[in-house]
Amino acid sequence: xxxxxxxxxxxxxxxxxxxxxxxxxxxxxxxxxxxxxxxxxxxxxxxxxxxxxxxxxxxxxxxxxxxxxxxxxxxxxxxxxxxxxxxxxxxxxxxxxxxxxxxxxxxxxxxxxxxxxxxxxxxxxxxxxxxxxxxxxxxxxxxxxxxxxxxxxxxxxxxxxxxxxxxxxxxxxxxxxxxxxxxxxxxxxxxxxxxxxxxxxxxxxxxxxxxxxxxxxxxxxxxxxxxxxxxxxxxxxxxxxxxxxxxxxxxxxxxxxxxxxxxxxxxxxxxxxxxxxxxxxxxxxxxxxxxxxxxxxxxxxxxxxxxxxxxxxxxxxxxxxxxxxxxxxxxxxxxxxxxxxxxxxxxxxxxxxxxxxxxxxxxxxxxxxxxxxxxxxxxxxxxxxxxxxxxxxxxxxxxxxxxxxxxxxxxxxxxxxxxxxxxxxxx
DNA sequence: TCTGGGGTCCTAGGACCC
DNA sequence: TCTGGGGTCCTAGGACCC
Numbered sequence: 001x002x003x004x005x006x007x008x009x010x011x012x013x014x015x016x017x018x019x020x021x022x023x024x025x026x027x028x029x030x031x032x033x034x035x036x037x038x039x040x041x042x043x044x045x046x047x048x049x050x051x052x053x054x055x056x057x058x059x060x061x062x063x064x065x066x067x068x069x070x071x072x073x074x075x076x077x078x079x080x081x082x083x084x085x086x087x088x089x090x091x092x093x094x095x096x097x098x099x100x101x102x103x104x105x106x107x108x109x110x111x112x113x114x115x116x117x118x119x120x121x122x123x124x125x126x127x128x129x130x131x132x133x134x135x136x137x138x139x140x141x142x143x144x145x146x147x148x149x150x151x152x153x154x155x156x157x158x159x160x161x162x163x164x165x166x167x168x169x170x171x172x173x174x175x176x177x178x179x180x181x182x183x184x185x186x187x188x189x190x191x192x193x194x195x196x197x198x199x200x201x202x203x204x205x206x207x208x209x210x211x212x213x214x215x216x217x218x219x220x221x222x223x224x225x226x227x228x229x230x231x232x233x234x235x236x237x238x239x240x241x242x243x244x245x246x247x248x249x250x251x252x253x254x255x256x257x258x259x260x261x262x263x264x265x266x267x268x269x270x271x272x273x274x275x276x277x278x279x280x281x282x283x284x285x286x287x288x289x290x291x292x293x294x295x296x297x298x299x300x301x302x303x304x305x306x307x308x309x310x311x312x313x314x315x316x317x318x319x320x321x322x323x324x325x326x327x328x329x330x331x332x333x334x335x336x337x338x339x340x341x342x343x344x345x346x347x348x349x350x351x352x353x354x355x356x357x358x359x360x361x362x363x364x365x366x367x368x369x370x371x372x373x374x375x376x377x378x379x380x381x382x383x384x385x386x387x388x389x390x391x392x393x394x395x396x397x398x399x400x401x402x403x404x405x406x407x408x409x410x411x412x413x414x415x416x417x418x419x420x421x422x423x424x425x426x427x
Numbered sequence: 428t429c430t431g432g433g434g435t436c437c438t439a440g441g442a443c444c445c
Numbered sequence: 446t447c448t449g450g451g452g453t454c455c456t457a458g459g460a461c462c463c
Contacts, residue, residue, distance in 0.1 A: 060429090193460080246434075298430090437461105440456090
């Protein structure tokens with residue numbers, strides 16, 4: 001029997017999350033903005049129909065928004081993460097093997113499931129809609145790349161009613177579909193490759209499917225070679241059902257207002273390093289190095305530009321917020337230059353290893369390590385129970401002049417007691 | 428005035444070693 | 446005057462994804 005992989009993808013995920021608690025937004029043009037209310041990161045169908053593109057800076061769209069009454073919301077990631085978890089656990093019931101691919105997408109292996117897949121996929125849609133209120137589409141095919149493409153077809157063509165199963169179609173039928181889709185829609189083919197492929201005379205998905213893998217490997221790399229194999233139904237990419245530990249953990253933000261002051265940058269770096277350390281402990285890992293990064297605003301071309309990063313190795317791999325912050329601050333002092341208007345800072349934890357793999361040495365101060373461990377565990381517990389940021393290092397500061405703007409953020413309906421939705425269920 | 432954040436994988440090229 | 450070759454490891458940067 002043919003392999004059958006489903007890709008379930010939530011429609012306009014962030015917008016759909018907002019609509020769960022604001023049914024009045026249904027049918028209206030809505031966008032969700034990135035941090036600092038910078039760019040459009042999620043658009044309702046009404047907005048897509050207006051031709052507004054993804055990732056466009058919001059300030060450039062304000063006129064259009066006014067004309068069409070577009071409602072703009074700041075992003076509320078704790079809400080989206082929580083809803084995502086609910087969607088993913090519902091989907092898990094439909095297959096023994098699930099890969100949660102992103103906040104709004106999941107692969108499911110349907111190979112051994114002896115039911116009609118299109119109908120089964122409709123059940124998934126109904127279940128998620130009924131239990132969580134999120135609309136999803138499903139693509140089914142014999143490889144991950146094809147499943148992504150099938151999902152794309154399901155989303156774009158109303159006649160599929162939200163589900164498209166390539167395995168149920170004949171080769172000529174598929175080729176007809178593929179001939180009508182731009183090669184840039186294929187998973188893994190980005191803007192750069194699209195230009196180069198077009199120059200080679202490859203414009204549609206069908207063109208790509210019919211190109212020799214060898215030729216693509218020579219012109220590009222193994223990545224593109226695999227894509228062609230996958231388009232032809234040879235699965236090269238396995239389903240990853242265990243979530244691998246992160247190899248790097250990044251925390252970075254643009255500031256609400258530019259700053260040239262070292263104390264502001266120090267506060268930001270302490271805050272970001274603290275957050276990164278928290279994520280590190282969540283996956284029970286240690287970091288062997290921390291990189292610090294600052295930059296001015298590259299879009300303000302006439303301003304003097306500066307950007308610098310430095311990697312600070314840690315003598316011993318650690319997950320202790322204090323040590324990581326200390327190293328980060330030393331790094332910051334090294335790269336900071338006065339006289340620039342900084343727009344962004346960030347930290348990146350690298351050389352990450354599982355806590356259990358920490359090398360022991362003769363010089364281990366066991367008592368200090370136990371103390372550190374206990375302190376960090378307490379810190380995490382309190383912040384988890386009482387709300388993120390309840391306990392933090394003083395170095396983060398209390399005024400946070402640099403903090404980001406979020407003009408129109410919705411409540412944390414599902415993760416904060418004080419903001420709990422009283423009645424979220426719909427008739 | 429206002430342009431996101433967090434990740435992965437692959438390759439090329441330099442350093443280094445024998 | 447003539448100045449090797451091959452392997453490995455590491456890093457930076459590109460491309461892509463959501």
